[in-house]
Amino acid sequence: MDNFQEFSDTTTNEVPVRGFLHRPTNSGAIPVPNLSTDGLVLTHGAGANCNVPLLVELANQFSAAGLIVLRCDLPFRQARPHGPPPRGSAERDQQGLRAAIASMRRQTSGRIFLSGHSYGGRQASMLAASEAGLVDRLLLLSYPLHPPQRPTELRTQHFPQLQTPAMFVHGTRDGFGSIDEMLSALNLIPAETELLPIASAGHELMTRRNRDEMPKNVVETFRLFAHEVGA
Numbered sequence: 761m762d763n764f765q766e767f768s769d770t771t772t773n774e775v776p777v778r779g780f781l782h783r784p785t786n787s788g789a790i791p792v793p794n795l796s797t798d799g800l801v802l803t804h805g806a807g808a809n810c811n812v813p814l815l816v817e818l819a820n821q822f823s824a825a826g827l828i829v830l831r832c833d834l835p836f837r838q839a840r841p842h843g844p845p846p847r848g849s850a851e852r853d854q855q856g857l858r859a860a861i862a863s864m865r866r867q868t869s870g871r872i873f874l875s876g877h878s879y880g881g882r883q884a885s886m887l888a889a890s891e892a893g894l895v896d897r898l899l900l901l902s903y904p905l906h907p908p909q910r911p912t913e914l915r916t917q918h919f920p921q922l923q924t925p926a927m928f929v930h931g932t933r934d935g936f937g938s939i940d941e942m943l944s945a946l947n948l949i950p951a952e953t954e955l956l957p958i959a960s961a962g963h964e965l966m967t968r969r970n971r972d973e974m975p976k977n978v979v980e981t982f983r984l985f986a987h988e989v990g991a
């Protein structure tokens with residue numbers, strides 16, 4: 761039995777929120793309402809949508825661990841089912857994340873975490889850097905530090921303004937940035953950070969070999985990070 765349902769929220773004045781809501785379960789089957797549980801907004805990369813296996817599995821694992829998860833499509837993906845974000849879409853996509861956070865706050869009074877894969881993570885970090893205190897923690901999956909084979913074109917201009925504790929999950933074979941490059945970039949962030957390397961993984965993170973353990977490892981490490989930082 762699936763523990764998620766289709767979700768749509770058009771009550772905001774910015775952009776609609778569309779995706780799937782995963783609620784915590786009791787014994788893995790019955791959704792459990794709990795207004796004080798922590799919430800996670802989870803979104804996708806430039807070439808995908810919120811139904812990619814990585815996000816579905818992470819949402820399932822986080823909800824099994826007691827969180828309520830909103831797995832949602834960014835505005836550019838709501839506008840068209842395929843293709844990369846058009847030029848100039850970043851601001852509207854960040855508005856979409858802001859609206860998703862507002863939707864989550866109507867679901868729970870607990871802490872709110874924001875997560876995204878690749879492009880979605882970059883937009884999440886830029887939004888958090890511009891609005892300190894908007895969310896409690898960031899979970900950034902395969903952060904696209906630079907375009908492949910163009911290591912001088914770093915996407916870190918906003919890192920010195922990032923005041924939200926952030927955990928990065930990165931494959932050791934990710935062409936968008938090596939582990940050493942990521943560690944160096946994290947020194948630019950004044951907030952607490954943690955880097956979780958995923959051995960033998962590329963930008964997609966989840967592989968046939970690690971699909972059983974990797975999502976659980978991410979959830980367990982992030983829960984520990986969220987508990988310890990600022991405690």
